[in-house]
Amino acid sequence: MDRTLLRVDSAQLYTRYRRDRGEASLLDALRVALWVTQYTFGVIDAPKVARKALEGFRGREESWLERSCAEWFPEYVLPEVQQAGRHAVEKHRRAGDFVAIVTGATRYVAEPVAAELGIPNVICSELEVDVEGRFTGGIIEPLCYGLGKIERTAKIAEREGFTLEDATFYSDSITDLPLLEFVKAPVVINPDRRLRRVARLRGWPIESW
DSSP, X not given: OTTTTBSSOHHHHHHHHHHHTTSXXXXXXXXXXXXXXXXXXXXXXXXXXXXXXXXXXXXXBHHHHHHHHHHHIIIIIGGGBOHHHXXXXXXXXXXXXXXXXXXXXXXXXXXXXXXXXXXXXXXEEEXXXXXXXXXEEEEESSOSSTXXXXXXXXXXXXXXXXXXXXXXXXXXXXXGHHHHHHXXXXXXXXXXXXXXXXXXXXXXXXXXX
């Protein structure tokens, strides 16, 4: 989703939204920028960063984040949706493929993007919510990142009656190398330097969206 279907990282877009509303500080923005840079270079400790990012969510109602993301999407995210991404989604839809966003982001971020593009399935990181509908600050393992993406996607594939070995997967990041190696048709979109190098060595398609 990030830097494929969207031109930029959704975490930065959400931080900009919160900054514009006085809900996030400059330090918050710099912290997110650092995390995005670490992600780009494939050196991020994703579970640690996720726990840190969720500290501010603890005790807040899930409905608050749902409303926040619904408000955020039209102004901040919709202009960043890639036209080439729309075309790729439509190509798979016309072919009758099972189409899903597979992302390390949460459903609150990914579902508005999926709805805009007509993508019926979202495979993502899940946040723990208590019986009163409030965030605990925890994550439901596995995080949808690295090998966790394979685990979560494989469960959906089994449910839907196909295997990952038959799938196509689009990604921009070296952190997705495990899943790119697993599927039948890896496609590299706007890749970071390390992933571009791997893709060239292995003869994977490289596209600029």
